[in-house]
Amino acid sequence: MVTAIAYLYPWDVVGDPAAAERIAALGVDAVALAAAYHSVRAATPFHPEHRVVDAHHAALYLPVRDAAWSGSRLAPATPAWMSRPDSFLAARDALRAVGLPVHAWTVLTHNTRLGRTHPDLAVRNAFGDPYPYALCPASAEVRSYCTTLVREVVALGDPDGLVLEACGPLGLGHGGHHEKTEGADWDASMDRLLSWCFCAACLARYEAAGLDPSRLRHQVRQAVDGADLAPALMQTLRTIRTTLTADLRREVLAAAIGPLP
Template sequence: MNAAIWAHPWDLVDEGAERAAERLAALGIDEVNLATTMHSVQTLNPHNPERKTFFADASEYFQPDWDRYGEITPDVNETMGDDDWLAEIAAGFEGTPVDLNSWGATFHSSRQGQRHPDATLTSPFGDSLVFGLCPSHPDVQEFGIELTGDLGDRDVFETVEMELADYQYGTGYGWHHQEFFHRLGRLGEFLFGLCFCEHCQDNARAAGVDVERARQSARAGLTDRFEGRLAHDTDVGGWLMEHPEVFAYADARRETLTELFGAFDDVLGDTDFGYYFKMGGLGDDRMGVEHSWKHGLDLSGMSQYMDEATVLAYHSDPTVVRDDVHTTRSLVDAPVRAGILAGDPIVHSRAQLREQVEAAVDAGADSLSFYGYGVVPERNLEWIGDVLATIE
């Protein structure tokens, strides 16, 4: 079974890329999904020889071809400076049995959002949601396409994989110290992130949607949730049946996103394109891949452009892992890779990791990706090696 592992560039550079590649090959790892564009982050790096933590604002971890870009330009990571970690890592991996994929959280950048408030997702109340750029905005689309082409043109990646190049939920995936003393629930998350920027409004209007009515309904739904008139576990589908104008508004985003993904695939030429599915939420509010339509993702339509779909099946219960993989296989017409979180809070033993992997394989996963090289202890890396040694 083909197995990849996600890695942040600082861990590979600090250890020495060639040495890291040899260590990974010995564990049975075939590919590294290397972060090239990453949201703001603090990582704990248990086995990094140079540092035990790394802080960064949302950044690119390579030297871009600046001439390609328009209004929105990459943010080269300050710690990397004038170096090019991608070039350094690609040189270290050359001649080893481990291939490289690019991993990018394309539109999840609070730094870009603060610099381009007109290009962010915009709540039904008109708030700029700075953690996410809106995929309907032409400048954002141009940035995404050029960034993808820039990475493809480096000729070092088998696959350019991305996540969060879609319409994110209202709380995004966290931003600094959020003070949310209210449980939005699935409906609240969906409605608060439903973007009413001018471009999303124009697209919906062109599709024949009553935009003002949709916005009023979205605001009223959120206010009802804030004030407890709607429960946190209100069924989103049921609510949308009663508010078809909101459904039509959300549905108009599908075509925009599918076309954009077609452009990503196009600019990549012979390099493969992959996308990650993790729809967010915690505990009872967790949303699996079947909720991807809330992000504007049309899995069937996207399949013509995707060479691989990765489902981030992060759950301590292996039956949920199995369901995530199974559902993804039923929704997309592309090979499915199962993302397994090989550390806390999901996996605390070799036996647990084995259960997770076996659940994914049983459900028909075509390949695996483990999270993640520098952020789990060496002990967990050994578990990965042990489990891979016994999986066909």
């Protein structure tokens, strides 16, 4: 049974011949290696060639096959900051060579590059403000992107396991670079209100649940400004959101290992 996992990026291992042995010496049972990851600026204090990696957009650290993404508006990008398009494989092989199982750390709906390019697929709050870092899985296009991404990671990366991140809709709190909202002093309940999505696909889900989307938008906006939101309505919204997350998880796992019972 896995009890300790080291989370790594391909750049932690690629180009550093001592990295795999150094990680193994920590006594970890396995490694979660980023296969598809969002933008990040990362420190690499032990690497012989660099100290900071600026991964300035979300990317797939495996080859991006045109055939897999043909006809889709959403497709992952190749990381220009890496010297090869299959850096996940290079790092995986080095880690396996020292006896470490490698799980593919895969980020699904957190993708600012795609959210900015396709704002109609991003989470949007009751005021109409988009959260471009957050693709909304209420959209069939987003769910298809997630399942294809997982399928490609499994097929090309041949990992020993999967670690899924952002497997559901992100809200206000996750944020992007240079976060400037903390000074507003929003508490957890306000964060929750500003995280409810009002994209077109979510509006259709609210209607299917018997809610009036226009009235709901108005109620949430008033609640953000201090009005009370009925507990029963809050519970309905939570149910819609958790069901959406469960549906996405079921679809991506089916893509990875086959249909679930």
